[in-house]
Amino acid sequence: MSPPNRFDKLHYEIDTELDPSEEPAPETQFYRDPTRTIINTNDSPDVGFEKSVNPYRGCEHGCVYCFARPTHEYLGFSSGLDFETKIMVKEDAPELLRAELSSAKWKPQVVVMSGVTDPYQPIERKLQLTRRCLQVLAEFRNPVAIITKGALVSRDVDILGEMASYGAAAVYLSITTLDPNLANILEPRASTPQLRLDAIETLSRAGVITGVMTAPIIPAINEHEIPAILSAAAAAGARSAGYTVVRLPWGIAPMFEAWLEEHFPDRKEKVLHKIMDIRGGRLNDPRWGSRLKGEGNYSKQIEALFTVACRKSGLNRKSTDLSVLGFRPPAGPQLALF
Secondary structure, eight states, X not given: OXXXXXXXXXXXXXOTXXXXXXXXXXXXXXXXXXXXXXXXXXXXXXXXXXXXXXXXXXXXXXXXXXXXXXXXXXXXXXXXXXXXXXXXXXXXXXXXXXXXXXXXXXXXXXXXEOSSSOTTSTTHHHHOHHHHHHHHHHHHTOOEEEEESOGGGGGGHHHHHHHHTTXXXXXXXXXXXXXXXXXXXXXXXXXXXXXXXXXXXXXXXXXXXXXXXXXXXXXXXXXXXXXXXXXXXXXXXXOEEEEEEOOOOTTHHHHHHHHHHHHOTTTHHHHHHHHHHHTTTSSOOOOTTXXXXXXXXXXXXXXXXXXXXXXXXXXXXXXXXXXXXXXXXXXXXXXXXX
8 A cells, every 4th residue: 555645746546446466566676865964863852862873764674554654755755665665775874974973073872773764674685784884883882772673683793792892782673573474464574573582692692782672562463462572582682671552643544554454354443442542532643752652541551561571571670771981983094003
């Protein structure tokens, strides 16, 4: 499904009367992103970081609920199939990152790799932009935190393990379910839940701070799995956990409703009712302070379930703060002589 771009006057739709076999199959296309800056500044009071890096825009994982989908509309694309199949690639990301970290204006602080796209989506295996950005961050010893659904992150355990030795690396695997069949419906091109748990184990053994994000929680779909997910992540070596409740801004809401009708018609109304219950009677509440976890009794029930599960699993007991004390601008050619 491709909902209308809210900035465009024209919109086209595939004829749903066609036989499904006649519908064009989505083919991923990659475009060069000519951006000249790479470190983004976030001023949202809901998000626990200020600086982020996204080597890609758009994401092949295909998660129908992804809150970042509407950002593709600013590019003239749709938040539906375009978000999954028209990927912007920031080819100069490593070089831009090195230049910005070298600036006298840069204040050493945690850089988060994620935000509006997954840094370890499938194309990363070939392009290695995320890995090359990590090499730059390691060169400067600037702390990094990664949020991903991609088990490919364990490929970079050599860099992350080195950064962890001076307290500058953390990785949070997003796991929404342990059921591979449900995962295939929720996140059709993301790594399987078991591979994500394996990545947590690999990184933890290398000394990297690891955590799990049960994000998003979708009422009547996966909230009952919270205790099992947290227990499995803790057994794999995770030290911390967090969660969000599904958000449906702009064109995501009709896409999500159509997705429910296709995959969960028996509980569609229940799911939507519970979402509206925590969103003040709407499918989306954009207000700061409530948009990530909602409000009301049902929201409190989810929070209580998560809190108890964390306590039983031993998560969130120790600080996972990263350190900027190791930051060092690389020596220039003249200083290197000494």
